[in-house]
Amino acid sequence: MNSVEVKTLIEEPEITLLKLRGDIGLDRIPQISALVDEYYGKGALHWAVDLSDVNFLSSPAVGAIMGLRSRVVSRLGSISLFAANPRLSEKLTLMGVNFAIPSFRNLEACLAHFRWEYKGASRELNLILPAKTAVVPPTRQLVVGLLRSKGYGKKDAFIMESIVDELANNAIEHGKPVDGIFGLNLKFDKSKMSLTVTNRCEELSEEAQKALIEKYEHPKVNPESVRGRGIVLVKKLSNKMTFCVEPQRVEVSVVRIREGK
Amino acid sequence: MNENQELLSIETIENCPSARLLRFVGDLDSTNAEATSNRIVELLTGDVNILVADFSRLRYINSTGLGALLFVNKKVKGVGGVFKVANVNENVLEIIEIIGADQLLEIHKTLEEALASLA
Structure with missing residues (x-):
């Protein structure tokens, strides 16, 4: 031979x-x-x-x-x-x-x-999680670990950690998932990260849907209030944010381009 | 970070009996924001009305954690006191700035600077 x-x-x-x-x-x-x-x-x-x-x-x-x-x-x-x-x-x-x-x-x-x-191959993480605040810190740390293991810098990982945190907490606290769970999908390649957080919820009236759409389209910070800053933060940290509000389901997606830092 | 390490430790400040130094370690997020702000606000029931927060070991903060700090800030101002924040790392500072909280909080580069401003 x-x-x-x-x-x-x-x-x-x-x-x-x-x-x-x-x-x-x-x-x-x-x-x-x-x-x-x-x-x-x-x-x-x-x-x-x-x-x-x-x-x-x-x-x-x-x-x-x-x-x-x-x-x-x-x-x-x-x-x-x-x-x-x-x-x-x-x-x-x-x-x-x-x-x-x-x-x-x-x-x-x-x-x-x-x-x-x-070849632009990507990695994907698909999670169905209990809608409990306690699951968020380990989830965001998992995301940081995955990104860092694939060469993403500390800054990029920190920003995605913030986005995961805010959207997961948003689904848990404001979405009030009716089935006690929410979904998180992270897809990332060498140049960008895409995250989608989905939750089912109790039937939203037309008015409630409009209010939610307004919140995602034009998030506002009330300086007097100590709450309601999560979506503002996500919007500013991401390069693109889209959402889908249905009577019984809310889905928020963001894309963040890698900075390389 | 040691997971068992307490997020917040409270110390007295020499020659300033009405002040407390708040040292943060780790992550201030939705799991601990409310308990932390309640603990700090409790300090204001006595003679304390000056709070200096050392963020040198605060790794992470989310919007809820920041909301809790703004709540503390409001309470301190309500009793005629001051709330100063020092040693904020680059990532945490970016979150504070994006949310616009840098306009509401008194931020100092170093703890020494924050303490000196009390004199």
């Missing part, structure tokens, strides 16, 4: 797989270089290096991978490593390779990263 193999990945044809096997010493470098040159010359810009069957990776082999990284990154491409055994993984960390090239547990994680970074 070849110790060096290059092929297009079936699951994601934009990715070229460099599969290494066994001990990759100095003697393997010409073969690696020739194959990499061939595929790079054909336009392969996104690479994944499969280390699952590698026992030993020499410094020149690491150098060849780093060289490939320089070439693809300069053309807005990418390279990732996956499935290194613990000993090899430790060695790569000691060599500082992890600072330059992301490393993943397996191909699936590697693909998820690629799709997030380069």
